[in-house]
Amino acid sequence: MTALPPYRADAPASAPLGGHELSARFTGGASTAPPRKPKRKRTGLVLGLIGGAAVIAAIAITQVSASMGYDTAAESHADAVASANSEKTQLRAEAADLQALADSAGLIVAGENEAIVAPAETEAALAGAVAEAESAAAEADQLIATEVPVAGEKPVWFWELFGATTKLEEKRDEAADLADELLAEAADVLTASDAVTESGVALLTSAGEAAVAFEAAHISARNDAVIELRDAAAAAIATTTIDDAAVNAYASLQSAAAQVVATENEELAEKSGPLMDARLEIEAFARALAPGVLLEFDWAPIVNGAGFNGSMGGYTTWWWDEPGRSVIQLSDSVAEQWPADRSRALVAHEVGHAISVKCEDMYDSSTQDSIEKWATAWAISMGYTDDANGVWAYGYPPQSYIDAAAGCR
Structure with a gap:
């Protein structure tokens, strides 16, 4: 007969008969919780995460700081x-003005065949100043051409x-140095x-002032030329800047002279x-007889219907404008009979007409x-009593009239 397996009291009621079942654990005792990972491994992960975040934060801070x-x-x-460019703009304008100034002054210095010659030291001073100005203008142009570092x-x-910040600071210093230069x-x-x-x-003033002596040295010049000289001299003396107007003023003075x-x-x-x-x-x-009145003289054989057979003729034209001026015409016979009292008296009469511009x-x-x-x-008021004074x-x-004329000098 077949033998039955021993009965197991702890076997579940539903366990099939026959065979055998292995236990999940070969050790005895009560059942335990599932196994856990070691605690030290989780701490390492946290520290790693914290370290990574710190690195990222440091990089971010560095990035922001660098920016x-x-x-x-x-x-x-x-x-x-901006400062360098501003200084460059200002210098460019000033250098252009200086060059224009030097060009104008150079034209004055280069004048040839001058009738009125200014003192040598004055001309030398202007020539030296022009040379210095041209040199300064050239140096300025060279500096203006220097590029401002971008x-x-x-x-x-x-x-x-x-690295870029360091280079930028160097460029800043270069720009600042350029601005200073x-x-x-x-x-x-x-x-x-x-x-x-x-x-x-100084040159134009001295030349203008020299016109007085120049006029006195050329007393026989015609009135219109003398007036033009005086006007040109006044314009030269009034000059305060050296430009085209100053060049023209100087040229006009020399032309008038x-x-x-x-x-x-x-x-x-x-x-x-013979009568000169x-x-x-x-x-x-x-x-x-008439200081301060511009007198011009013309001579002819016959003037105002007189001049032959011992007669003398005179005729005066005058202008009331400023300056007072007159043209006196005299017959050659006045010079032929000079210095007779009658010649003096006739000339005094004509001067009486001329000086009336003052009175x-x-x-x-x-x-x-x-x-x-x-x-x-x-x-007569001047003491010329010969009848040729006009009485005849x-x-x-x-x-x-005589009393009034005595006050006209």
Whole structure:
């Protein structure tokens, strides 16, 4: 018979009969919780995560710091560049003004065949100032051509930003140094400009003032030329800056002076001959009687219908404008009879007409008779009593005219 397996009291009721079942654990005892990972492994993970975050934070801080540092350097660089560009713009304008000034002064220095010569030291001072100005202008142009260092593109990463910031700071320093150099050069340009202006104005002033002596040395020049010289001299003396107007003023002065010489030569040529010395003596005599009045003289065989057979003729034209001027015409016979009293008296009568430009309000100039009586009265008031003073031709003037004429000098 078949043997049955032993009965197991702990076997579940539903366990099948026969066979055998292995236990899940070969050790005895109660059942336990599932196994856990070692605690030290979880701590390592946390520390790793914290360390990674710290690295990321450090990188972020470094990135931000590098970016801010670059921005600060960029702002400082921009200020330095703006200053340099501003100084460059200012210097460019001042250098252009200096060059224009030097060009104008150079034209004055280069003048040739000058009738009025300024003192040698004045011309030398202007020539030296022009040379210095041209040198300063050239140096300024060279400095203006210097490029202002630019910033370039801003890098992205901190390891690039740090190096770029250092270079940007160097460029900032270069821009600041350039601004300082531009400012210093501007001071040199202004100094050169002042020197040219000062020496140029001094030259024109001295030349203008020399016109007085120049006029006196060319006493026989025609009135129009003398007036032009005076006007040109006044313009030269009034010059305060050296520019195209100053160049024109100086050229006009020299041209007027040349015209004075030319008209004097023409007048002297007309008066040449046997009577020349007497004519010049008479002209000097007339000018001495009426200082301050521009007198011009013309000579001819017949003047105002007289000149032959011992007669003498004279005729005067005058202008009331400023300056008072007159043209006196005399017959050759006046010079032939010089220095007789009658010649002096006739010349004094004509000067009486000429000097009336200084005493317009002292007599009635509305009639020819009054005009002639005035000239006669003036000759008498000067002590020229020969009848050629006008008495013979126009009669004796009233004492009131003589008294009034005595106040006209």
